[in-house]
């Protein structure tokens with residue numbers, strides 16, 4: 623469902639130098655497959671997720687999701703595609719502070735153009751154990767609860783691909799496993815493919831497929 627071919631991404635340094643971050647000959651994830659992505663700090667994991675989500679443009683290459691090469695889409699088309707097919711759980715949650723937990727999840731739906739479905743949003747929040755926190759705003763939620771809202775929001779549009787960037791990094795150890803279990807259950811239930819970045823060996827050990835970015839990325843191995 624996800625396949626990358628000859629994907630290159632570099633950043634321009636303040637001194638004008640080009641810094642090559644990604645040079646990936648090939649990488650793919652099958653429908654419903656759950657893959658962990660590891661690698662040293664700064665090797666390009668977040669950059670890769672952002673490229674796959676179309677949040678960052680690549681220099682060249684092909685990123686195909688369900689048969690559509692998102693690199694070839696114009697910005698508006700890419701935004702629509704992302705809203706429809708991709709769920710993203712960020713390390714820092716990125717919840718909208720002025721909106722309640724329920725509204726944050728509903729907003730995840732409205733971006734896709736589908737009618738905002740309060741019943742589904744409520745069910746998603748119940749599934750992550752927050753049925754009693756629907757009308758609370760992020761500031762009134764604990765860090766672990768905020769991350770659970772973010773998980774529910776990422777699933778709101780019934781994505782085909784879930785990208786999770788260190789979703790347990792800011793959560794205490796007691797809640798880490800809960801977040802991982804929630805993500806895995808949701809992916810199993812809805813046949814969602816997942817690419818999960820984590821630094822935690824305990825988390826990585828729970829997955830059948832663990833990829834190390836340095837091993838699939840020529841830019842890093844050459845550095």
Ligand SMILES: Nc1ncnc2c1ncn2[C@@H]1O[C@H](COP(=O)(O)OP(=O)(O)OP(=O)(O)O)[C@@H](O)[C@H]1O
Nearest residue numbers: 633634635643661662663664665666667668669670
């Ligand atoms: N917008 C940007 N402009 C210039 N350099 C950037 C930009 N974003 C990231 N970088 C650099 O690209 C490299 C890869 O960053 P990235 O955030 O993808 O790494 P990472 O593997 O996710 O790191 P970590 O595990 O610490 O989160 C780093 O050296 C970073 O400083």
